[in-house]
Amino acid sequence: MSAKKRVVLLGATGSIGENTLNVIRHASDDLELIGIAGNSRSEELAGIAREFNVPHAALADESAYRESRNGGIFPPGCRLACGEEGLTELATLPDADIVLIATSGTAALRPALAAINAGRQIALANKEILVLAGKFVTEAARRHHVRLLPVDSEHNALFQCLEGRQPEEVERLILTASGGAFIDWPPEDLNRVTPRDALAHPNWSMGPKITVDSATMANKGLEMIEAYWLFDVEPRQIDVVLHRQSIIHSLVQLIDGSILAQLSPPSMTFPIQYALMYPKRVPGIQRSLDFTRIQRLDIEPVSGERYPCLSLARQALEAGGIAPAIFNTANEIAVNAFLANSLAFLEIPKVIDRALERLENFEPQTLDDVLCLEEAVRRTASELIENKAWKKTS
Numbered sequence: 280m281s282a283k284k285r286v287v288l289l290g291a292t293g294s295i296g297e298n299t300l301n302v303i304r305h306a307s308d309d310l311e312l313i314g315i316a317g318n319s320r321s322e323e324l325a326g327i328a329r330e331f332n333v334p335h336a337a338l339a340d341e342s343a344y345r346e347s348r349n350g351g352i353f354p355p356g357c358r359l360a361c362g363e364e365g366l367t368e369l370a371t372l373p374d375a376d377i378v379l380i381a382t383s384g385t386a387a388l389r390p391a392l393a394a395i396n397a398g399r400q401i402a403l404a405n406k407e408i409l410v411l412a413g414k415f416v417t418e419a420a421r422r423h424h425v426r427l428l429p430v431d432s433e434h435n436a437l438f439q440c441l442e443g444r445q446p447e448e449v450e451r452l453i454l455t456a457s458g459g460a461f462i463d464w465p466p467e468d469l470n471r472v473t474p475r476d477a478l479a480h481p482n483w484s485m486g487p488k489i490t491v492d493s494a495t496m497a498n499k500g501l502e503m504i505e506a507y508w509l510f511d512v513e514p515r516q517i518d519v520v521l522h523r524q525s526i527i528h529s530l531v532q533l534i535d536g537s538i539l540a541q542l543s544p545p546s547m548t549f550p551i552q553y554a555l556m557y558p559k560r561v562p563g564i565q566r567s568l569d570f571t572r573i574q575r576l577d578i579e580p581v582s583g584e585r586y587p588c589l590s591l592a593r594q595a596l597e598a599g600g601i602a603p604a605i606f607n608t609a610n611e612i613a614v615n616a617f618l619a620n621s622l623a624f625l626e627i628p629k630v631i632d633r634a635l636e637r638l639e640n641f642e643p644q645t646l647d648d649v650l651c652l653e654e655a656v657r658r659t660a661s662e663l664i665e666n667k668a669w670k671k672t673s
């Protein structure tokens with residue numbers, strides 16, 4: 280029997296996927312890729328299947344799946360599956376040890392739950408799943424004794440700082456935020472921001488949605504909600520500070536006043552490797568920090584006025600129920616509209632605010648409640664944008 284950890288990677292063709300493949304190339308004595316999934320970029324997925332000799336692959340998009348089958352682009356030893364069912368098949372492969380969920384959006388929600396119910400270890404990069412259905416995902420993980428290993432760099436940092444600590448010893452979790460592309464722009468210039476400006480992140484290279492979310496700090500808002508579900512703390516125990524250099528990935532304040540931090544260069548290979556190898560430490564892919572080259576490490580307070588999306592996320596977190604899910608989906612629709620040049624940058628929080636106002640909050644009882652809600656929020660947010668109704672007061 281192989282002693283390698285067998286990895287299934289959902290979202291193999293994305294930015295986290297690419298970093299994960301680098302980690303697996305580097306740690307090929309410890310890690311083996313046995314399943315890969317993407318949405319529609321079949322050529323890229325087939326290339327990964329060939330390079331890593333992967334026996335199982337899935338494409339969520341049905342026409343991409345059909346074209347790939349007909350074109351025979353996947354290697355002969357690779358079984359190709361399709362759609363949500365295909366992703367679920369991969370996520371529950373009996374010989375998988377760990378499933379890394381790096382798809383964007385909520386497409387992998389059911390496959391993730393299936394993996395948890397099948398007792399697979401989960402490394403979670405995707406934050407939308409927890410924001411939308413944190414209650415159901417964490418309940419399932421508790422029931423099946425599955426540890427959710429965070430890949431998001433901030434939560435991975437918190438996870439590392441919290442190791443060996445008891446919940447009652449923790450005073451606050453402090454998430455760091457780079458401040459995104461416009462940290463130094465005068466507020467009056469923000470109304471002329473273009474998608475191109477928003478996609479130029481100062482420190483990280485990521486997918487377009489998350490890069491815009493960094494500029495608005497909606498991403499940090501989603502991370503607050505993610506931290507709430509992952510670490511079982513009260514909303515008031517979660518803080519955010521600005522840290523421009525993206526070297527301190529987050530901090531934990533203990534009740535005696537001590538603050539622990541995790542530092543590494545701003546590269547996702549660090550948290551990905553830690554999550555995949557957990558609890559083992561092995562030499563990293565990249566060099567660590569060189570303090571002879573780091574001039575300074577700044578920590579500053581965040582202005583709620585400058586980052587209204589962050590304040591809205593906190594409101595949603597404190598309100599509970601479906602409010603975080605409304606925040607997430609309304610933000611997604613607004614960001615897509617911004618990227619398509621049909622909504623201004625400063626209008627993103629207005630759409631979220633109006634969607635939170637319009638939709639009544641309630642406590643979801645089933646996963647279907649949440650999934651139906653997602654559709655309703657999509658409709659509401661799209662209507663708000665189309666009719667420019669975010670301008671109206673209620």
Ligand SMILES: NC(=O)c1ccc[n+]([C@@H]2O[C@H](COP(=O)([O-])OP(=O)(O)OC[C@H]3O[C@@H](n4cnc5c(N)ncnc54)[C@H](OP(=O)(O)O)[C@@H]3O)[C@@H](O)[C@H]2O)c1
Nearest residue numbers: 290292293294295317318319320339382383386405485486
């Ligand atoms: N990028 C980062 O540094 C970073 C850091 C922390 C957390 N995250 C989180 O990690 C997740 C992935 O981010 P990313 O930046 O890697 O995104 P990305 O570059 O846009 O990649 C998204 C991946 O998901 C796949 N995908 C999209 N829709 C899908 C669907 N309906 N069904 C199945 N697969 C689908 C894509 O496949 P195709 O290529 O075929 O479209 C691609 O493999 C997000 O939740 C993000 O918030 C990212």
